[in-house]
Amino acid sequence: MNTQSTPAVVSSSIDDIFQLTLADGLPADVGGKTIKYRTVRLRETSVADERIAARMAERVMTVGGVPKLLVSESDFRYAMTMRHCEYFECDGTKLPLAVLDLDTFGKLSPHDLQLLEERVVLVTLAAQLRYGVITQADFDQFAVGRIPAGTSSSPQPVGQAADVGSHAGLPESGPALLADFTGGGANAAASGHGA
Template sequence: MRRLGAMDQDRTPITATATIPDLFALTLFDGLPVEKDGKTIRYRAVRLRETTVAHEREAVLQAERIVTVGGVPKLLVSESEFAHALTIKHIEHFECDGIKIPSAIIDSTVVGKLSEHDFGLIEQRVYLIELAAQVRYGVINREQFDALSGGAQPAAAPQPVGQASNVGADAAATESGPSLLADFVGAGAAGAPAVDVR
């Protein structure tokens, strides 16, 4: 997964003055192109979610590859493919004019139609969702979240846990951590948190 701290040089980072009313809702720039009746419809609205153990297991299975090592075939998991698959598992649906493309039919082929910029936006938001979840579970505190989401490395990095195991080694784009977490920490994935970044 491309983390926030490793964004492309030409990608504009999220600013501290931005407003994110719902951490799980994202609007893409180019959108997901779908051909219908000879016209191209672009699904720009994306609904994200937290992942479960089942989602992670599915991502592992999708990332498994048979590699021959010393003449012996071995089943290995590609780290990059796992990160890509898990990012896709965070997508609940794409939406355009009330019509949704559900997660059940969203796979690497569908997501492959996105522009690199749009997929990067999804990766960035997924990172914030994962990071905020670690605060809710007590793995890191609000100060550490603010430092990570603001692009600085905290003095004591969080312990690697679950899908956010690399969070202590990666920096994020500028974002107001405490403001982002105002409602998210207590809400979790059950509802859409109202978050006002001042």
């Protein structure tokens, strides 16, 4: 008896969220000839994948004369997208995740990278659907490009002072926002300076 859970049924126009065809493909030299792997098989990731991606994004930087190990947020996101790729395929030949590195993955076009990142979001949402975090209706709305009711886009179009009555339409300068957070008036003199 197979007790392993399977991804929830997706009722969107995407037949298989784990299969993606790229526009340009991942170029690779095979036998002195360049081929383009256009089909990608995606997979869900685990905590181990996050650790591997973090290690791939680590860089030693000198900060104040002291070497420090830092993790690049953009490289981490890029590495996590790569970790979602089980393999790339071209004419039955597979390029598995085990042989991929960031330099090889970096040969993707920006358009193909965006396609992959968008599909990774759907794969992640499918897992949330399976665990009951979101509903099938929410997933379907995301899958067709709409945001479900009750969620908001970020950043907000009107800023921090939205929904504060007559003040909602006023421009919000940095000092005014800082005054809001510190509890002082926006036009009051700072304590210790003047009257």
